[in-house]
Amino acid sequence: MxxxxxxxxxxxxxxxxxxxxxxxxxxxxxxxxxxxxxxxxxxxxxxxxxxxxxxxxxxxxxxxxxxxxxxxxxxxxxxxxxxxxxxxxxxxxxxxxxxxxxxxxxxxxxxxxxxxxxxxxxxxxxxxxDDTRFQGAQPAQRTLLSPLEARILEGVATGASTQELAGKLYLSRQGVEYHVGSMLRKLKAPNRAALVARAYAAGMLTVGTWPAAVRPDFVK
The missing domain is CATH 3.30.450.20 (PAS domain)
Incomplete structure (x- = not known):
């Protein structure tokens, strides 16, 4: 262009x-x-x-x-x-x-x-x-992730595929999909792109750094 x-x-x-x-x-x-x-x-x-x-x-x-x-x-x-x-x-x-x-x-x-x-x-x-009610969620309502979910979310945010995440985290493809599906339900997101967008909107992922990382206070 x-x-x-x-x-x-x-x-x-x-x-x-x-x-x-x-x-x-x-x-x-x-x-x-x-x-x-x-x-x-x-x-x-x-x-x-x-x-x-x-x-x-x-x-x-x-x-x-x-x-x-x-x-x-x-x-x-x-x-x-x-x-x-x-x-x-x-x-x-x-x-x-x-x-x-x-x-x-x-x-x-x-x-x-x-x-x-x-x-x-x-x-x-x-x-x-998106709806500002989601963006304005208070800390008491925040969704917490397991350490493994946090690593998978960080990978999804960088565009890593299921196969790449499975190899990096020593999981099966089904294991990665299971955890991604769990986070989709937690954040009420219809797909991976929406999952990342909502994670940023909720303050889960760091801003101003790349690759982004899940903030420690959102990890169990």
């Missing part, structure tokens, strides 16, 4: 209309327009609020600078497919930075905008944070 020159005109995001608008999630959903190279061109109030900055702070920055390194590798593939026309829209789980020491989990939706030549001219992204 080649970067696009950033305009110095008004940074206003045009709101879609018609079916496209009805298909978009609401309720504190932030919206921004990206150049094909994924630099932020413009955004609305909620988008900047979610990432803890202003238009002056965030416009011109690459989207991946605003996301935690735990962002699924498949996210790059999603954007690549928008760029070359293999798809027009996607939704993926992400973890974003609100400040250097605070993250939030949520869903990011990307939609391709084509120009007159039918080539990608921009990408509209929507970011919808």
């Amino acid at each position: 080649s970067p696009l020159a950033l305009p110095h005109t008004a940074r206003v995001v045009p709101r879609p209309s018609g079916p496209a608008l009805r298909a978009m999630p609401r309720h504190a959903t932030g919206m921004a327009t990206l150049a094909p190279g994924l630099q932020v061109l413009a955004g609305d109030h909620d988008f900047f609020r979610h990432f803890g900055g202003s238009s002056a702070d965030l416009c011109g920055r690459h989207l991946f600078e605003l996301l935690h390194p735990s962002a699924p590798a498949v996210l790059r593939e999603h954007f690549s497919r928008l760029h070359d026309g293999r798809r027009t829209r996607f939704t993926e789980r992400v973890v974003g930075y609100r400040s250097p020491d605070h993250v939030f989990s949520g869903e990011l939706t990307g939609t391709a905008i084509q120009g007159r030549s039918h080539r990608l001219s921009a990408i509209v992204v929507l970011i919808k944070p």
Whole structure:
């Protein structure tokens, strides 16, 4: 993806209309327009609020600078497919930075905008944070992990496969899947990406370091 020159005109995001608008999630959903190279061109109030900055702070920055390194590798593939026309829209789980020491989990939706030549001219992204009731859980309600679960969660957060975790921790593939399934139930997460996102949102994983580690106070 080649970067696009950033305009110095008004940074206003045009709101879609018609079916496209009805298909978009609401309720504190932030919206921004990206150049094909994924630099932020413009955004609305909620988008900047979610990432803890202003238009002056965030416009011109690459989207991946605003996301935690735990962002699924498949996210790059999603954007690549928008760029070359293999798809027009996607939704993926992400973890974003609100400040250097605070993250939030949520869903990011990307939609391709084509120009007159039918080539990608921009990408509209929507970011919808998860329910704040989960993010605001008090220590008394915190979920505790066993030392083995903590090591598996750290591996999942770095993108390790079941086979890689099994070899590293001297477990069977079924053993790894059993513990992953247990954590999915504990955190009420539907899949591994959501598990990592919710673990960050609950404060289980360290922020600002990579690879992330489970904080000791979340281990039994």
